[in-house]
Amino acid sequence: MMYVRPSFATQTFRDRDGRVIDYGNRWHGSPPDVVKGVRLRPVDASCAALTFIFHDHPGVHVHAGLLHDFAYPVCGCDACDSTWEHEANELERLVRAVVNGHYREAISFREGDPWLAFAFESPDGRSSGEFRAQGMSREDAQTALDALQSISGPWSAWPPASTVM
Structure with missing residues (x-):
């Protein structure tokens, strides 16, 4: 017996403005959902920088140091069922670890x-x-390896901010 896909009723989904979403034809390539990016970089080059990329759908990606991106939430689907409190806690854990030199x-x-x-603690x-x-090309990887070897261990803690009066 041959498999035959059962028939399903076609559903229409609309965006927040009421327009029909033409899935598969909405955009070419990745979705255009970056709203804003903010980079925080201490003056000391032995400290890891943090770049926050804010997205149109609720979420933020954090690029820490030279190599790693962390997504909050990791997945935006309803099935993953992550609470905003959990995601905020995880984001804060990463940022504190980077700033305190535990990354x-x-x-x-x-x-x-x-x-x-x-690794971060x-x-x-x-x-x-x-x-x-x-x-990542082998050349880019070698450049990153050279930079990380100059740090030789975890990234340094960020220096305290100076107050300007």
């Missing part, structure tokens, strides 16, 4: 491919990850 990055080569790793625990770098 480290590493890059290595396996079978010719660059692999990226991160906070009073609430430790987070870490490792994955193959997608789309």
Whole structure:
């Protein structure tokens, strides 16, 4: 017996302005949902910078240091069912770890491919990850490795802000 897909009624979905969403034809490539980006970079080059990318759909991506992007929420679908409090706590954990000098990055080569790793600690625990770098050239990976080797350990804590009167 051959498989035959059951028939389903076609549904129409509309955007917030009431226009029909033509899924598959809304835009070419990635969705144009970046609203604003803000980069915070201490004067001391041994401190990891933070870049916050705010999106049209509720969420923010944080680029920490040289190599890593963290998404809050990780997934925006309803099935993941993450609360805003949980996501805010995770975002704050990362930012505190970077600012307090408890964030480290590493890059290595396996079978010719660059692999990226991160780790950070906070009073609430430790987070870490490792994955193959997608789309990173070997030259860019070597440049990042050279920069990280000059730090030799975790990124430094941010210096206290000076007050201007």
